[in-house]
Amino acid sequence: MTSASEMRPQRTDPAGESPAGRRVRIHVDGVAYEALEGLTVLQALDDLGVLGHGVDVPHYCWHPKLETDGSCRMCQIEVDGETGLQVACDTPVREGMDVTTQSERVRRARRGVMELLLVNHPLDCPICDQAGECRLQDYAVAFGSPHARTREPRRELDKRRELGETVLLDQERCILCRRCVRFCREITGTGELGILARGDRSVVDVAPGEPLDNAYSMNVADLCPVGALTTRDFRFKARVWSLTSVPGVCTGCARGCNVTIDVEKDAVQRYVPRRNDEVNDTWICDVGRLSYRRIGATDRLSAVRVRQPDGALGEASFDDAIARAARAIREAVRDKGPGVVAMLASPHATNEDLFVLRRLVDGLGVASAGAFVPQGDRDELLVLPEKAANAVGARALGFGDGAPVLDRVRGGGVDVLLVLGHELAAAIEGDANGLAGLDALILLDTHASALERAATVVFPTLHAAEKHGSLTNHAGRAQRVVPAVGPPAHARADGEVLFALGRALRLPGFAGGFDPDGIARELAAAVPGFAGLDLDALGDAGLALPLAGRESA
Amino acid sequence: MPHLPLRTGYLTEHFADEAYGGLEGYRAQGGYEAARHAITTLGPAEVIAAVDQAGLLGRGGAAFSAGRKWAFVPRDRPGPTYLVCNADESEPGSFKDRMLMERGPHQVLEGALIAAFATGADTTFVYVRGEYAESARCLARAVEEAEAAGLLGDDVFGTGFRHRVVITRGAGAYICGEETGLLESLEGRKGLPRRKPPFPAERGAFGRPTTVNNVETLCHVPHILARGVDWFRGIGTEQSPGTTLFGVSGHVVRPGLYELPLGTRLDELVFEHAGGVPAGRKVKAVIPGGLSMPVLPAGQLDVAMANEALRERGTALGTGGIVVMDDTTCMVRVGCVATGFFRDESCGQCTQCREGTGWLHQLMLRIERGEGEPRDLDLLLEVAGQIEGQTICAFGEAAAWPVQGLLRHFRGEFEAHVHGGGCSHTASFALPGLATGPDETEAPA
Ligand SMILES: Cc1cc2nc3c(=O)[nH]c(=O)nc-3n(C[C@H](O)[C@H](O)[C@H](O)COP(=O)(O)O)c2cc1C
Ligand code: SF4
Ligand code: SF4
Ligand code: SF4
Ligand code: FES
Numbered sequence: 001m002t003s004a005s006e007m008r009p010q011r012t013d014p015a016g017e018s019p020a021g022r023r024v025r026i027h028v029d030g031v032a033y034e035a036l037e038g039l040t041v042l043q044a045l046d047d048l049g050v051l052g053h054g055v056d057v058p059h060y061c062w063h064p065k066l067e068t069d070g071s072c073r074m075c076q077i078e079v080d081g082e083t084g085l086q087v088a089c090d091t092p093v094r095e096g097m098d099v100t101t102q103s104e105r106v107r108r109a110r111r112g113v114m115e116l117l118l119v120n121h122p123l124d125c126p127i128c129d130q131a132g133e134c135r136l137q138d139y140a141v142a143f144g145s146p147h148a149r150t151r152e153p154r155r156e157l158d159k160r161r162e163l164g165e166t167v168l169l170d171q172e173r174c175i176l177c178r179r180c181v182r183f184c185r186e187i188t189g190t191g192e193l194g195i196l197a198r199g200d201r202s203v204v205d206v207a208p209g210e211p212l213d214n215a216y217s218m219n220v221a222d223l224c225p226v227g228a229l230t231t232r233d234f235r236f237k238a239r240v241w242s243l244t245s246v247p248g249v250c251t252g253c254a255r256g257c258n259v260t261i262d263v264e265k266d267a268v269q270r271y272v273p274r275r276n277d278e279v280n281d282t283w284i285c286d287v288g289r290l291s292y293r294r295i296g297a298t299d300r301l302s303a304v305r306v307r308q309p310d311g312a313l314g315e316a317s318f319d320d321a322i323a324r325a326a327r328a329i330r331e332a333v334r335d336k337g338p339g340v341v342a343m344l345a346s347p348h349a350t351n352e353d354l355f356v357l358r359r360l361v362d363g364l365g366v367a368s369a370g371a372f373v374p375q376g377d378r379d380e381l382l383v384l385p386e387k388a389a390n391a392v393g394a395r396a397l398g399f400g401d402g403a404p405v406l407d408r409v410r411g412g413g414v415d416v417l418l419v420l421g422h423e424l425a426a427a428i429e430g431d432a433n434g435l436a437g438l439d440a441l442i443l444l445d446t447h448a449s450a451l452e453r454a455a456t457v458v459f460p461t462l463h464a465a466e467k468h469g470s471l472t473n474h475a476g477r478a479q480r481v482v483p484a485v486g487p488p489a490h491a492r493a494d495g496e497v498l499f500a501l502g503r504a505l506r507l508p509g510f511a512g513g514f515d516p517d518g519i520a521r522e523l524a525a526a527v528p529g530f531a532g533l534d535l536d537a538l539g540d541a542g543l544a545l546p547l548a549g550r551e552s553a
Numbered sequence: 554m555p556h557l558p559l560r561t562g563y564l565t566e567h568f569a570d571e572a573y574g575g576l577e578g579y580r581a582q583g584g585y586e587a588a589r590h591a592i593t594t595l596g597p598a599e600v601i602a603a604v605d606q607a608g609l610l611g612r613g614g615a616a617f618s619a620g621r622k623w624a625f626v627p628r629d630r631p632g633p634t635y636l637v638c639n640a641d642e643s644e645p646g647s648f649k650d651r652m653l654m655e656r657g658p659h660q661v662l663e664g665a666l667i668a669a670f671a672t673g674a675d676t677t678f679v680y681v682r683g684e685y686a687e688s689a690r691c692l693a694r695a696v697e698e699a700e701a702a703g704l705l706g707d708d709v710f711g712t713g714f715r716h717r718v719v720i721t722r723g724a725g726a727y728i729c730g731e732e733t734g735l736l737e738s739l740e741g742r743k744g745l746p747r748r749k750p751p752f753p754a755e756r757g758a759f760g761r762p763t764t765v766n767n768v769e770t771l772c773h774v775p776h777i778l779a780r781g782v783d784w785f786r787g788i789g790t791e792q793s794p795g796t797t798l799f800g801v802s803g804h805v806v807r808p809g810l811y812e813l814p815l816g817t818r819l820d821e822l823v824f825e826h827a828g829g830v831p832a833g834r835k836v837k838a839v840i841p842g843g844l845s846m847p848v849l850p851a852g853q854l855d856v857a858m859a860n861e862a863l864r865e866r867g868t869a870l871g872t873g874g875i876v877v878m879d880d881t882t883c884m885v886r887v888g889c890v891a892t893g894f895f896r897d898e899s900c901g902q903c904t905q906c907r908e909g910t911g912w913l914h915q916l917m918l919r920i921e922r923g924e925g926e927p928r929d930l931d932l933l934l935e936v937a938g939q940i941e942g943q944t945i946c947a948f949g950e951a952a953a954w955p956v957q958g959l960l961r962h963f964r965g966e967f968e969a970h971v972h973g974g975g976c977s978h979t980a981s982f983a984l985p986g987l988a989t990g991p992d993e994t995e996a997p998a
Contacts, residue, residue, distance in 0.1 A: 070748045071902040073943055084942050090748055112939040116908035149932060152915040176901065198726070198743075199899035200911035 005222045005260070005273050006064055006282045007052050009541050024095040028055055029102060040068065041088040041099060042075060057101050058110060058139050060225050061177040062089035065281045067186055072117075072177050074139070076109045077101050085109050111143045120155040120200065122172045130227025132240030136175065157203060163193070164212035166286060167221055167229055171203045174228040180204060180220035187283065187381070190214040204228070215379060219283050222272055233290060234270045238262075246484035247274060247540045249471055251348055251389040251464045252288035255382050256473030258540075259284060261292070261465055261484040268292045268465060268485055276541055278477065285383050294463070295485065299448040301460035302488035313458060318490070318500070325418075325457045326504035328440035332416045333364060342368035342414045345399035346421025346494070347388030348446075350469030351478065351530065352519040353494035354390070354397045357420065360498055361398075363507035368414065370402035371395075372423035384474050388423075389464060393472035396529045396547050402427065410434055418442040420461075420494050422449035442501075444494050460491040467493045468516040470535060472545060479542035480535055495519065558652065560826060562788075562796040562812035563776050564769070568656040574691060576698040579659035585704055587775035588666045592710050597628075600671040600778070607777045607785040608794045612649075613639050613730075613767030614843070614871050615947070616793075616860050619668075619774075625754035626672040626762050635763040636674040637739065637753075638665050638771055640681040640688065641723050641730035644843035645894060646874030649798035650768035652810055654681070654688035657772070658695035662718060664771030666704070667778060669716050672764045676717050680735050683723040693720050727898035731946050732765040734900065745900050746946035769798060790816035793859035793870075801827040803877035804834065815870075816862070820854040823877055834879040838962070842871025844891055845951030847958025848884075868958065883978035884963040885970050888917045888956060890984065895952035903944040909936050910952050917956075920967060921984070923975030930967050934960055 023034040028045065035044035045051040046064050060072035068089050076085040080098035085106065088099075100106065117136060125131045157171035181193045181204065192212040196205050206212055212220070221229040248261040250271060257280035259271040271292045273284040306316040306324050316324070332340050343361055345354050361369045371394045374387040406427055408414050417438050422445050428434045435441055435454040443455040446463055464471065466487040470478045495514045502510035517535050524533040529547030537543065558565045572578030579585070591600050605620025626634060638661065642650040654661055665677045681689040696718045699705045707715050726744050728734040733747035736758050757763020773795055777785045786794045793815040799822055802808045806828030813822070819841060823829060830836050836851045841858065847868040849856070856862050860870050878887065892914035901907040916933050919925050933956055941953035960967060970976060 068748070070945060071904070073904050076943070109939075109943065112943075113904050116904050116912070116936075116939060119908045119912050150912065152912065152919075175904070176907065195743075195901070197901075198728075199896060199901045200907050202901040202907065 006275055008046055008049055008064065008275055008277070009539075024093055024097070026093050026095075026097040026099060028099045035093040037093065039093055041077065041086075041091050041093055041097075043089075044093045045088075055101060057088045058135070058142070059089060060135065060175060061179065063179055063182075063223060063282075064275075065187070065283075066179060066182045069178055069182065072113070072175070074110060074113050076106055076113075078103050078106055107143060110139070114139055114143050115149065117175050119150050119152070120172075121175070122154060122159075124170075124173060124227070128173065128227040129230050129235060130173075130224075130240070134227055135225040155200065161205070162211075163206050163229075164217055166217045166232055167212055168232060168235065169204060170228050170230075171205075173226050174204055175226055176202055176204070177225060179223040179225070180229060183216075183220055183223055184212070184214065187219075188214040188216050193220070215285050215287070215383065216283055216381065218286050218289055219273065222282070231270075238264045238269050243269060246465075246482060247480075248465055248484055249389060249479045249481050250284055250288040250291060251471070252285070252291045252387065253376070253382075254384040254386040254388065254391050254474035255280060256389050256471055256477070256479050257284045257288055257382060258479070258542075259288075263484055266485050268295050274540075278544075279473065279479075279542070280382055283382060285379075285381075287383070292465075294447070295465050297447065300488045300491075301445055301448060301458065302490055303458075303460060304490050305455075305458040307456045313452065313455065316457075318459075318492070321457050321459060322497075322500045322504050325440070325442045325501055328416050328442065328456060329364065329418075329501075329505060332439065336415065338365040339367060340413065340415040341366045341418070342405050342408060342416070343418045344402050344405055344420060344424055345369065345371040345394050345397070346423060346444075347371050347373045347386070347391040347394045348464065349390060349394075349420050349494045350464070350467065350481065350516070351390065351393045351397070351472055351523060351533070352469045352516040353420070353498070354394055354399065355519055355523040355527075356495040356498040356502070356514065357399075358397045359509050360418075360502050360505075360507065363502060363509065364505070368405050368408050369399055370405045371399040372402040372427045374423055374426060386474065389473070390471040392474055392476060392547070393470075393478075396472065397527065409438065412437050415439040416442070418444075419451065420444045422447060422451055425449040425451050444497050446491075459497045460488060461497065462487045462491050462493050466491070468535065469493070469495070470520060470533065470538060472547070473542075476529075476545045476547045477542045478530070478533055478538055478545050480538040480540070556809055557656075558798070558812055559807060559809040560811040560813060562814075563780075564653065564660070564772050564796060564798065565656070565810075565812045568652070574656060574658060574695075576659060576695070576702060579657070583779065584659055584775075585663055587778040588663045588670075588704070589710050591667045591778055592670050592712055592714055595778075597671045597673060600667060603782055604671070604774060604777060607782045608792070609770065609773055609777060609785070610793060610795075610860075611767055612769035612773075612797060612872070613732075614644065614845075616870060619766060619770055622754070622766070623668065623672050623764060625752070626764055627755070628673055630762060633676065633761050634672060634674045635758045635761055636665060636669045636672060636677040637732070637735065637758060637763055637765045638677055638679040638768055639730065639732060639735060639765055640679050640685070640692075640768045641735060642682050642685070642768070642872075643723075643727040643730040644845065644872045644874060646800065646802060646840060646843045646876045647872040648800045648802075649810055649873065651682075651685055651688050652798065653768050653772050654685070655691045658691045659699070660772050660775065661692065661768055662695055662699055662705070664774040665718065666709070666716060667774050668764065668766060668771055670714060672762075674764065675715050676719060678739055678758060679718060679720050680729070680739055681720060681722050682730075683725045689720055689722055692718075696720065726900075727894075728900045728946075728948060731948060733946065735765065736763065743900075745902055746948070748945055789814040790857065790859045790861070792861045797858075797870075797873050799858065799873045799875055801875045801877065803875075804830045804836075804879035804882070805877045806831060813858075816857045816859040818854075819849070819856050819858055819875070822858065822875060823854060827875075827877070830877065830879040834881065836877060837880045837882055838878045838884065838887075840874075840876040840878075840955075841868055843874040844876070844894060845954060846871040847954045848887070848962060849958075850962040853962075867961065868954075881978065881980045883921075883976050883981035884959055884966045885917065885921045885976060886978070886981055886984055888959050888967075889914070889921050891955040891959075892917045892952075893984075895948070895955075899948060899952065903949065905940045906944045906949050906952060909940040912936050913940075913952070913956055920970050921976060923970060923973070925967075925971040927968070927971055929971065930960060930964065
């Protein structure tokens with residue numbers, strides 16, 4: 001009953017992954033474990049990957065990435081030799097410890113805490129956004145909640161308090177676990193939230209004129225074990241049980257934060273952080289969280305288009321567009337050699353897409369290839385300056401800085417330019433006139449941009465949330481993406497388009513179709529930095545590639 | 554200035570002498586000689602051994618051995634170690650520490666100086682209850698005098714021992730008397746008790762090893778060193794030696810402070826010393842040690858005021874604040890007062906304490922209004938049981954015990970309220986300005 005955003009992926013071999021540090025033998029409900037010395041019982045269960053995967057210790061205030069608080073008193077366990085119940089979140093493991101998490105005594109204590117938590121809790125479940133992922137509701141079902149015993153009036157507080165631009169608080173629903181308060185103190189260091197008053201008058205609030213406005217503010221809504229904190233973005237948008245969840249990766253920057261993509265009616269409703277201790281712990285930044293809006297955006301490209309004799313772009317069949325692109329390349333190479341063909345990779349494309357592009361570049365003997373990586377701010381927590389999810393993969397496949405390619409284009413040395421993505425649009429500051437000298441611009445892109453004005457052929461392509469493949473984050477970690485939603489009509493993976501193009505050009509290595517799994521294996525075999533890459537083996541947690549460590553600033 | 558003690562012992566014998574409050578007067582009675590002896594000729598270990606052998610128990614409520622507590626403080630840590638003198642005195646029914654600070658501030662400082670020497674502390678923080686402005690003034694004056702006389706400072710008694718005393722003030726929260734709530738408050742935060750371990754001896758004020766002692770506890774120390782372990786053990790009981798300051802209040806003829814040996818019988822205190830209840834009334838119940846201790850009925854006052862004896866009656870000495878109630882008192886109203894206090898004062902961290910204290914209070918109020926049901930009596934006990942022993946600090950017990958004590962001895966009266974539809978004690982005290990409903994909120998802290 002640990003919420004998904006903080007659930008540690010289950011380990012197949014719990015005791016096997018044993019970092020340095022002494023281990024002590026403990027028994028939990030009769031099962032033996034080797035726990036890392038210095039951890040509390042709850043931390044040890046989490047570290048062993050069994051918390052929520054076989055061992056259920058309900059908890060509200062404890063969170064794997066926050067300091068121990070020990071205040072909700074929900075996580076009580078029995079420890080052999082101790083007369084009173086102990087709180088699992090604040091009891092260190094020790095050699096020979098024998099823990100019981102499911103005795104009648106423990107259950108009675110948990111029921112007691114539940115009952116007390118419900119004394120002042122509004123019975124809002126039918127209209128609460130958290131219903132379906134509420135730990136108060138879950139535990140109430142599990143341990144029974146004798147609501148009937150209280151006839152006292154419930155606390156009446158502010159049901160819609162704006163903590164800032166992004167998050168709303170229902171003070172009546174709050175169970176005062178202080179996770180949100182501690183997040184702002186410990187993780188962002190911004191300290192906007194506090195608890196005012198004391199005793200049963202305690203309320204979470206912000207100080208006047210000091211709203212909750214840090215770059216990670218919406219994480220407090222994920223942290224909140226009940227429906228007290230909600231994001232303006234998701235509030236009342238969908239019922240949790242009607243959502244389908246797919247593991248994904250945020251493409252907002254080179255961190256590649258792990259997210260759960262929640263989908264309803266084939267549309268992404270939200271990103272919530274997915275725990276990956278190697279990447280983003282259990283957090284995502286607000287900008288990344290809202291970047292899901294780009295997936296279903298109205299400016300998504302959905303038609304294959306080809307420049308018509310009248311100068312306008314008109315819809316065309318995929319095969320005709322491929323034929324047109326292939327002809328442009330073939331004629332240029334035939335007339336002037338591969339030197340007049342240039343290609344720009346996208347740092348948003350997958351490793352597999354880019355390996356196909358590499359094959360195309362090498363097959364044609366194109367000398368001029370690179371990639372533009374959008375740049376922005378960094379912060380101390382997660383946000384990195386490279387605003388794309390696969391800049392490292394692009395570089396590892398030989399797509400260095402795109403500026404020399406653009407210089408060549410501007411110098412008139414390029415007749416045919418094939419471009420993935422629209423980073424070039426920013427590089428030319430939206431001024432497509434700079435591309436007027438080209439004979440052909442072949443564009444593979446997800447969203448509308450100024451590049452279309454100069455394009456000869458346009459292929460709509462897939463967002464990372466719509467395709468199979470892998471992305472390499474800043475630290476050289478390959479992370480898998482799978483389709484969470486269906487793509488816009490006619491959109492295809494970059495790799496698929498390039499594969500068709502290579503086949504049309506009769507280049508070697510383009511037999512059959514684009515199969516990301518197979519391409520990944522070929523990439524692993526061909527490029528040492530990607531040795532070991534295998535989409536199945538990446539799982540949901542990803543894998544450090546041999547190129548790990550080659551982080552760029 | 555409070556009335557002088559009605560009965561004095563070694564702690565309070567000179568309190569009638571105004572001069573005793575000043576350095577000269579204090580020294581005239583041999584003041585600071587125990588500290589001089591300890592610091593110039595004994596080592597810390599010998600001081601701790603003496604206090605331990607004397608069997609001095611803490612007077613702040615928990616009755617923990619002072620000598621053992623001092624021995625916990627690690628001696629091998631680089632950096633400072635602190636002593637905290639708990640002068641928050643917030644337990645309803647207690648008013649002894651105030652007298653000790655206002656009439657004998659140098660006695661407090663001398664005790665602190667010796668305790669600081671024993672535990673290697675270079676600073677004593679005296680955390681004075683906010684309402685005790687006069688106590689804080691008296692202490693501050695005494696600190697100035699002691700500094701000027703070289704009794705505090707960089708070279709105490711020419712030994713090179715350094716010590717300073719800092720007076721700090723509370724802001725009116727009961728929970729800031731709990732030692733770790735106090736430490737949080739001392740450090741400038743809201744007084745939320747800390748999880749333990751680590752105990753203050755490991756990580757106390759500002760993360761440093763810290764000893765927390767009650768004002769009165771420290772006051773006994775100079776006398777133990779001056780007159781010896783055997784002398785001290787000759788007073789009081791085998792397990793609870795020494796005197797203590799009993800504060801008697803409520804329906805008695807002579808309310809006030811009485812310094813008497815531990816083990817003095819409760820009925821002797823109530824009837825002989827405090828003069829019993831006003832004519833024509835009868836004693837109904839007595840709280841023996843401050844509001845958080847379970848009440849005793851009139852028939853059980855034949856008990857020695859020492860923990861070993863009180864424990865057998867299901868209660869404890871607490872702070873020695875004795876509250877006497879005569880037969881005009883409605884015990885359900887007493888329950889309302891007690892639960893109202895604990896509801897107001899819970900810091901609100903722990904689920905059980907935060908929600909349970911409010912629930913207990915509402916149940917009490919409802920029973921008092923005559924709207925209770927028979928099952929509410931067991932519910933009171935169950936909710937109290939859910940709080941007791943399950944929380945971060947001992948406030949949980951403090952909130953649960955009075956309810957349990959009232960129902961143990963006066964269940965019939967609660968049942969009468971439930972069955973008879975209200976209170977028959979028409980003459981009983983009114984419920985003063987208590988929180989009565991869930992809407993009452995206080996100004997943000
Ligand atoms: C809720 C609560 C309130 C307390 N208030 C006081 C107080 O006002 N003064 C005090 O000396 N001890 C108080 N204590 C006890 C302290 O936590 C601590 O045990 C004591 O100061 C230690 O000193 P001693 O060992 O000399 O008694 C309180 C404890 C609790 C649980
Ligand atoms: S708002 Fe949510 S996270 Fe914050 S204290 Fe309340 S219940 Fe906990
Ligand atoms: S830090 Fe980067 S990867 Fe992580 S959520 Fe933000 S934008 Fe996305
Ligand atoms: S027991 Fe009560 S007073 Fe003590 S920490 Fe818990 S909530 Fe606060
Ligand atoms: S999870 Fe252990 S006390 Fe809250």
